[in-house]
Amino acid sequence: MVWLVVDGKKIEAQEGENLLQVCLRNEIYIPNLCYLNTMEKPHASCRLCFVELADKPKPVPSCTIPVKEGMIVRTDTPPVRRLQQTALRLLLSVHRAECRKCPSNRRCDLQKLARLLGVRLRPRRFKHIDRDAGPAHTHPLIEYVTARCVLCGRCIHVCERQHGKSFLTFAMRGFDTVIASLPSAALDPLQCGACHACIDACPVSALLLRDPA
Amino acid sequence: MSKNSNLALDDLFSRLQSEARNRMEGRETVISIGMATCGIAAGAEETKAAFLKEMEEVGIEAKVVPVGCIGHCYAEPFVVIHKPGFPPIAYPNVTPGKAKVLVRSFLLEGDPVFEFVLGATEANDLLPVLTDYPRFHLEERVVMDLCGRIDPASIHDYIGKGGYTGLYQTLTMTSEDIIREVLESGLRGRGGAGFPTGLKWQYGRDSVSPEKTVICNADEGDPGAYMDRTLLESNPHQVLEGLAICALAIGAEDAVIYVRAEYPLAVSMMTKAIQDAEDLGILGSSLLGTPHPFRVRVFQGSGAFVCGEETALIQSLEGRRGMPQHRPPYPVQSGLWGRPTVINNVKTLASIPPILRHGGKWYRKIGSPISPGTAIFSVVGKVVHPGLVEIATGTTLRTLIFDICGGVPKQRSFKAVQIGGPSGGCLPEAFLDTPVDFDSLTKAGAMMGSGGMVVMDDESCMVNVARYFLEFTQKESCGKCTFCRIGTRHLLDTLDRITRGEGRPQDLDFLELLCADVKDGSLCGLGKTAPNPIITSLKYFRDEYEAHIHEKRCPALMCRPLTAFYIDLERCARGCEACVGSCPVEAIFTTKGRKKAIDQDTCVKCGECVSACPTEYDAVKKVSPPSLAPRIERLKE
Numbered sequence: 001m002v003w004l005v006v007d008g009k010k011i012e013a014q015e016g017e018n019l020l021q022v023c024l025r026n027e028i029y030i031p032n033l034c035y036l037n038t039m040e041k042p043h044a045s046c047r048l049c050f051v052e053l054a055d056k057p058k059p060v061p062s063c064t065i066p067v068k069e070g071m072i073v074r075t076d077t078p079p080v081r082r083l084q085q086t087a088l089r090l091l092l093s094v095h096r097a098e099c100r101k102c103p104s105n106r107r108c109d110l111q112k113l114a115r116l117l118g119v120r121l122r123p124r125r126f127k128h129i130d131r132d133a134g135p136a137h138t139h140p141l142i143e144y145v146t147a148r149c150v151l152c153g154r155c156i157h158v159c160e161r162q163h164g165k166s167f168l169t170f171a172m173r174g175f176d177t178v179i180a181s182l183p184s185a186a187l188d189p190l191q192c193g194a195c196h197a198c199i200d201a202c203p204v205s206a207l208l209l210r211d212p213a
Numbered sequence: 214m215s216k217n218s219n220l221a222l223d224d225l226f227s228r229l230q231s232e233a234r235n236r237m238e239g240r241e242t243v244i245s246i247g248m249a250t251c252g253i254a255a256g257a258e259e260t261k262a263a264f265l266k267e268m269e270e271v272g273i274e275a276k277v278v279p280v281g282c283i284g285h286c287y288a289e290p291f292v293v294i295h296k297p298g299f300p301p302i303a304y305p306n307v308t309p310g311k312a313k314v315l316v317r318s319f320l321l322e323g324d325p326v327f328e329f330v331l332g333a334t335e336a337n338d339l340l341p342v343l344t345d346y347p348r349f350h351l352e353e354r355v356v357m358d359l360c361g362r363i364d365p366a367s368i369h370d371y372i373g374k375g376g377y378t379g380l381y382q383t384l385t386m387t388s389e390d391i392i393r394e395v396l397e398s399g400l401r402g403r404g405g406a407g408f409p410t411g412l413k414w415q416y417g418r419d420s421v422s423p424e425k426t427v428i429c430n431a432d433e434g435d436p437g438a439y440m441d442r443t444l445l446e447s448n449p450h451q452v453l454e455g456l457a458i459c460a461l462a463i464g465a466e467d468a469v470i471y472v473r474a475e476y477p478l479a480v481s482m483m484t485k486a487i488q489d490a491e492d493l494g495i496l497g498s499s500l501l502g503t504p505h506p507f508r509v510r511v512f513q514g515s516g517a518f519v520c521g522e523e524t525a526l527i528q529s530l531e532g533r534r535g536m537p538q539h540r541p542p543y544p545v546q547s548g549l550w551g552r553p554t555v556i557n558n559v560k561t562l563a564s565i566p567p568i569l570r571h572g573g574k575w576y577r578k579i580g581s582p583i584s585p586g587t588a589i590f591s592v593v594g595k596v597v598h599p600g601l602v603e604i605a606t607g608t609t610l611r612t613l614i615f616d617i618c619g620g621v622p623k624q625r626s627f628k629a630v631q632i633g634g635p636s637g638g639c640l641p642e643a644f645l646d647t648p649v650d651f652d653s654l655t656k657a658g659a660m661m662g663s664g665g666m667v668v669m670d671d672e673s674c675m676v677n678v679a680r681y682f683l684e685f686t687q688k689e690s691c692g693k694c695t696f697c698r699i700g701t702r703h704l705l706d707t708l709d710r711i712t713r714g715e716g717r718p719q720d721l722d723f724l725e726l727l728c729a730d731v732k733d734g735s736l737c738g739l740g741k742t743a744p745n746p747i748i749t750s751l752k753y754f755r756d757e758y759e760a761h762i763h764e765k766r767c768p769a770l771m772c773r774p775l776t777a778f779y780i781d782l783e784r785c786a787r788g789c790e791a792c793v794g795s796c797p798v799e800a801i802f803t804t805k806g807r808k809k810a811i812d813q814d815t816c817v818k819c820g821e822c823v824s825a826c827p828t829e830y831d832a833v834k835k836v837s838p839p840s841l842a843p844r845i846e847r848l849k850e
Contacts, residue, residue, distance in 0.1 A: 090703070094699055129703075175692065177691075
């Protein structure tokens with residue numbers, strides 16, 4: 001057991017534990033989207049969970065930091081907030097915020113983060129860019145809404161955990177990156193129909209069960 | 214190692230060397246033609262064919278040897294003829310026509326055709342020596358020493374020039390000794406980041422694991438950079454030797470060379486080199502006769518720039534999508550398949566054999582004290598003598614661009630130099646006296662990077678240059694992290710707008726803030742350095758951005774929407790029709806006095822009329838902003 005100080009609060013944790021996980025467990029909220037505590041290696045892609053460490057000159061993503069004895073952590077300094085706000089604004093600038101039509105309304109991570117960080121759901125600083133649909137999503141049971149997806153990769157992770165090998169993957173590159181499923185032939189519709197882990201893991205309802213009609 | 218096996222080793226190595234020497238000694242004429250990718254593109258195949266055909270016709274024999282690239286791109290196809298009784302003579306730009314003349318005059322009649330000669334490669338009484346030229350004597354060749362001088366497909370050529378002696382020496386050294394030698398040399402990774410190579414190897418050696426791997430990173434992707442390709446094509450064995458020495462130092466038994474699939478000649482040269490080295494017992498189940506096995510394989514990358522980043526490269530090797538991972542763990546702790554992995558750039562590995570051969574102290578004396586050694590740059594763009602240049606670190610940019618590469622052509626003036634490719638920065642004239650080393654360049658806002666250097670003259674628009682590089686990084690972003698995926702897109706969109714003349718006053722602040730956030734917030738080196746071209750051009754060429762935004766003017770007359778062409782009626786010749794036919798959209802019409810004018814609404818600003826207008830009139834003018842062009846209406850019929 002080691003002791004660390006987060007925002008002036010003394011916390012006990014296992015040495016080497018994930019800092020983000022430790023903070024969340026102790027009810028110190030750090031914005032995050034792509035992290036799940038079942039991940040062996042953090043994805044570190046959403047760039048929201050920044051914190052400041054006493055011995056580092058710049059903010060670092062807390063999901064990548066193993067806890068050490070005597071660590072001094074600040075979660076709400078201006079540089080941290082600035083990076084978090086920019087990251088969220090960037091995500092929102094390509095997110096079609098039609099909250100009333102969205103199943104995630106009121107329990108959406110983006111809404112929660114926007115409130116916490118004081119960011120408008122339609123940021124003024126950034127022009128809205130619609131993301132193209134990418135290659136046709138051919139999954140027989142699951143629908144994918146490109147304009148909602150934040151590409152956190154949680155769905156890929158949970159699918160891999162569930163089935164040993166993920167039926168979902170990132171496709172295309174750069175700005176055009178999307179989540180795609182393996183061709184229907186390679187899917188096992190029985191498993192997909194029963195599992196729904198990816199749909200449950202999606203923080204923004206970008207993955208939905210297809211309307212049978 | 215027992216004394217006996219030492220003797221066996223000595224035996225094997227001296228046999229290899231004497232074999233190599235025997236093969237090289239001959240009293241025949243040797244014609245060496247630079248036939249790396251660049252030479253072939255410049256027409257070396259045709260030149261070679263012309264030599265062979267003409268020699269057959271006149272009935273003389275000479276050995277035609279395809280060699281690698283000497284780095285003098287402006288002089289391709291580059292030929293060196295060594296005829297007994299003459300010094301080896303270098304000929305630049307040898308076209309098939311020149312080849313025929315050389316065969317008849319020089320090979321047959323013994324006249325070296327002085328008007329074709331560049332110089333001799335050895336001191337002599339007949340001709341000036343190449344090293345009399347600044348391009349040659351200001352260079353310091355350590356890594357590229359043999360490039361263009363040996364047949365890259367012949368392992369005997371390399372051994373005959375002292376190749377593999379570095380490896381041979383390390384066999385009797387402990388791994389600590391090897392690493393100490395490399396640490397003493399002060400060599401820093403030539404892939405761009407400049408991490409001390411000896412230290413990396415030390416970490417690799419200290420990682421406890423039964424299996425370790427060495428990777429040669431040859432996924433060179435910067436626009437305008439081609440030194441890794443040239444090394445692999447021109448002297449693959451030097452890289453292999455470096456790889457083997459690294460493996461001995463850290464205790465690895467296998468290695469991977471990660472080459473872009475877009476480098477087919479490099480791939481085939483390397484594959485052949487590995488095969489030849491295995492056949493001679495240098496690599497393979499036994500490293501030069503020792504019990505230490507060492508296997509090398511070539512892996513072809515599938516064309517993603519980001520795979521040059523070491524963690525993405527490992528993902529790609531493991532068969533996954535090439536996306537960078539968070540570091541730590543660093544590859545030396547847990548790399549390919551979780552094994553400790555040392556990844557070195559081609560140039561770093563190629564520096565190793567000379568260091569082991571001559572000692573770390575010798576290398577340390579070259580160049581500047583904090584980043585000793587030599588650096589290879591591919592100097593391209595607006596210079597008289599573009600090409601690969603190997604210089605001692607600490608040489609100033611001015612010496613490199615003006616003395617070695619001949620400065621800016623066509624009496625234009627120097628404006629900026631972009632160093633380090635899309636991750637680097639543009640430096641203006643005031644920085645020309647900056648010494649070339651890792652720390653000085655980083656301090657100035659550029660970076661050494663892998664060594665791409667683009668020289669720009671006053672015809673280059675800096676906003677457009679920044680836009681070009683952002684377009685590249687935006688296209689090559691892997692799409693994993695928020696800042697790089699979306700942030701660079703917003704940066705690019707803003708630059709796009711500015712070059713179209715739709716910039717807004719607040720854009721500059723927006724760019725500055727977003728650049729800072731993308732730099733601090735991105736996951737890997739690609740995103741962290743992507744804003745550099747904008748940051749430096751905003752710092753040193755802010756006036757150009759302001760001209761675009763406030764005056765809708767492009768000072769370099771490059772951004773098409775901000776320029777216009779018009780015909781100066783004072784200069785236009787009565788009745789001349791030269792420009793009319795050149796216009797692809799029929800925007801040129803006849804106006805008063807049988808002179809010509811351009812219809813601004815139809816004009817697509819291609820500039821064809823500028824070239825078509827006879828120079829003695831020089832009547833077509835290009836201006837920015839477009840409102841400066843006088844509007845002349847078509848005459849009503």
